[in-house]
Amino acid sequence: MKKVITYGSFDLFHEGHYRLLQRAKALGDYLIVGVTTESYDRQRGKLNVVDSLLTRMENVKKSGFADEVIIEESAGQKFNDIKKYNIDIFTVGSDWVGTFDYLKDYCEVVYLERTKDISSTMLREQNEHIQRMGIIGCGRIANRFMMEIKSVSGINAQGVYNPHKESAERFATKYNTNAYSDIDAFYEEVDCVYIASPHETHYSYIKESLNRGKHVLCEKPMCLSKAQTEEVFDLAKSKGLILFEGIKTAYCPGFDKLLGIAASGHIGAIRNIEACFTKLENKNNRELTDKKYGGSFTELGSYVCLPALKLFGTEYDNLRFDSILDENGIDQFTRATMTFPHGMATITCGLGVKSEGRLLISGTKGYIVAEAPWWKTTYFETHYEDAGRVEKYSEGFLGDGLRYEISDFLYAIHGSDKHTFKLTRSESIVISEIMEKFLEDRK
Ligand code: CTP
Secondary structure, eight states: OOEEEEEEOOTTOOHHHHHHHHHHHHTSSEEEEEEEOHHHHHHTTOOOOOSOHHHHHHHHHHTSOOSEEEEEOSTTHHHHHHHHTTOSEEEEEGGGTTTTGGGGGTSEEEEEOOOTTOOHHHHHHHHSOOEEEEEEOOSHHHHHHHHHHTTSTTEEEEEEEOSSHHHHHHHHHHHTOEEEOSHHHHHHTOSEEEEOSOGGGHHHHHHHHHHTTOEEEEESSOOSSHHHHHHHHHHHHHHTOOEEEEOHHHHSHHHHHHHHHHHTTTTOSEEEEEEEEEOOOOTTSHHHHOTTTOSHHHHHHHHHHHHHHHHHOSOOSEEEEEEEEOTTSOEEEEEEEEEETTEEEEEEEESSSOOOOOEEEEESSEEEEEOSSGGGOOEEEEEESSTTOEEEEEOOOOTTSHHHHHHHHHHHHTTOOTTGGGSOHHHHHHHHHHHHHHHHHHO
């Protein structure tokens, strides 16, 4: 019996998929089809798959060609499956020519001609109007954002707004997009906005964007007071619009995995969290010259607060800050200590002091450690009393990682709430409250 195997996402099952499976089956007697899990798709940069794994597997079964449907969870699986299932022929569409030649040592590899003019990407884009995203601000993060948005299908950068015409034009030329210095013209041509302007301007831009009916993805820190953050979330709700705070760590697959392991009892009950993030910044940059809103905590505090709020919840008992200030009264280094009903957290961040940037989560049975840059989580370990027992976990993190929050934002715009737990309204509100207390203390 000749056994054939093929793999794919099979999202929004279409004629191209049907024809591929039909020809794959005709290559032998028994066809196994591997359908990718959502987390594997995200890992390999395939964002915005619409159908659930179950639906995609059902659709493959319904085609009538598959004798067996399995799930594909990781990159190395194909090689193992070929051995495990005793495969004679591996096949995929011609868009993959060459990619799987390395399997030729183990079985025959056949690339089948791809069906023209149809793809899941095309269907996703037809079904849902492509979101035109406007970018407010042209700083360093906006530059990274322009690269990242290209990797998410269903959303395009429409242009950049900056009240300073030359800055907008310079940025727009660099990224071959539109420049707007007239805010009305800008809002006229966008469906949603990404706010990457200085911290203290976020609140008014969020309000204005929501009032004009635009969904908002705002860079962290969203607002610098609890009342403001509550107000903008209420406004978004009343208008039926999406409002997301862009703390990239919250949306990245590795951090999600780490939280899952931490919360699953592997290390027992969590009692202590230490999170540190330092980045030596040029003294002339906004972060170290803006006397009112600059400094390490407003810049990096959102990241370090995140693990504690995710694992201990948003109800803390005590919060205390200690900072090293420079001659302008800007914090170069800040340590915040927090106590919660069942644990405590020490979070540190610095722009003028370098430290070991790691995340350490201690529990009653063991601990989790993720080294810098844990805020772009790709690797972590769990350790126990028995020093010889170490479990290692890794996860992909593509590009600058902003693509994950963009993709989740887009899911939310299309009515799916399956990713909104990653950073909730109450978590964003508490982070603003912490920022507010910090700025109050620093005065
Ligand atoms: N395929 C095909 N003809 C098409 C589309 C897909 O033969 N028009 C094949 C692919 O080459 C692959 C399998 O179907 O072997 C599953 O592809 P998948 O990536 O799930 O489908 P796409 O439509 O290519 O998805 P996307 O647009 O998301 O990349």
